[in-house]
Amino acid sequence: MLEVEHRPSDSPYVERVWRGRTALAGHMTSVATSNWELTVWTHHGRVHVAARGPETAASVAEVPENSDSFGISFSHGTSMPHLPLSRLVDTQLDSPHVSARTFALRGEEWPLPHYDNAEQFVARLVRAGVLVHDPLVAETVAGETPQVGARSVQRRVAATTGLTRGAIQRIERARQAAILLGEGMAPLDVTHRLGYFDQPHLARSLRRFIGRTATRLRRGDTAEPLSLLYKTTS
Known part of the structure; x- marks a missing residue:
């Protein structure tokens, strides 16, 4: 059984924060999503961290037994300059070093975030320049008419979302x-x-x-x- 709790966020960098728990192994349908996310999960006592890109089609995903997971889904226009979103579409990039308390991102060590401090963690990434946000992209995706040319809009949307x-x-x-x-x-x-x-x-x-x-x-x-x-x- 898969139990999921989620909430919106007041941070312009964050779309939603979620956490889940499974008791029994099984499968789920992972639906397409245009947002990327940072995911943390624990299975058999081992912690994993990955940046997961947008998913352009539904797929079947395995759900491991007795696992806990947590994720920060980022808003449209939020990106990491050191990791182009085009490289993450339909895939994920695992952190190369993860311990019970920290993980590696952009070659630096960061404390593991959790459901209740997600916004504070994101703010710290922003201050360090790991995350940036282009408000024009968020406005464009929401249906507003941008005040710049179509080519510029297309380029900025693709750069910060990995998608058109x-x-x-x-x-x-x-x-x-x-x-x-x-x-x-x-x-x-x-x-x-x-x-x-x-x-x-x-x-x-x-x-x-x-x-x-x-x-x-x-x-x-x-x-x-x-x-x-x-x-x-x-």
């Missing part, structure tokens, strides 16, 4: 569709509300990005849990 603006929009729309279907909304209503061409278009998007059909999402199929989905304020 179109890819981000397609992923976020599919995630929103999954939430609405899970709440019981009819597929035809979801199609119209989110601007899909038709129901087959919605179905293809769900298969690619969520790994579920509309029927399974409405039924609340729990045989194989989904990774974190949540409503946003936008």
Whole structure:
């Protein structure tokens, strides 16, 4: 069984903070996400840390038994200058040195963050120049019209997210569709509300990005849990 707790953040660098625990081994469907994250997990007494990039398609992930995990999901526009996000898309980079209390990042030793001090940890990374934030990217992804040229916007979005603006929009729309279907909304209503061409278009998007059909999402199929989905304020 997978138990997950999550919360939003008031930091412009952070999208969401989450933590989870599993008792039994199994599998989960890791849905597509346009955000990257720093993840810490403990299994059999050993601590692991990794930077996980955006995921452009749903996949099946193993869930180890008796494991604890924690993650900081970063906002659009937040990036690490020393590690281009394009290198992290659909993959992860493990920290080369991790102990019970510290891990290595950018060749330096940092204390392990946890659920309750995530924002303080991020602020420390910002002060050290490990993390930077481009507010134009966040505004553009949120649908605002930038005051710079289209090419500049494309370049800055790609540099800080590893994705194109179109890819981000397609992923976020599919995630929103999954939430609405899970709440019981009819597929035809979801199609119209989110601007899909038709129901087959919605179905293809769900298969690619969520790994579920509309029927399974409405039924609340729990045989194989989904990774974190949540409503946003936008």
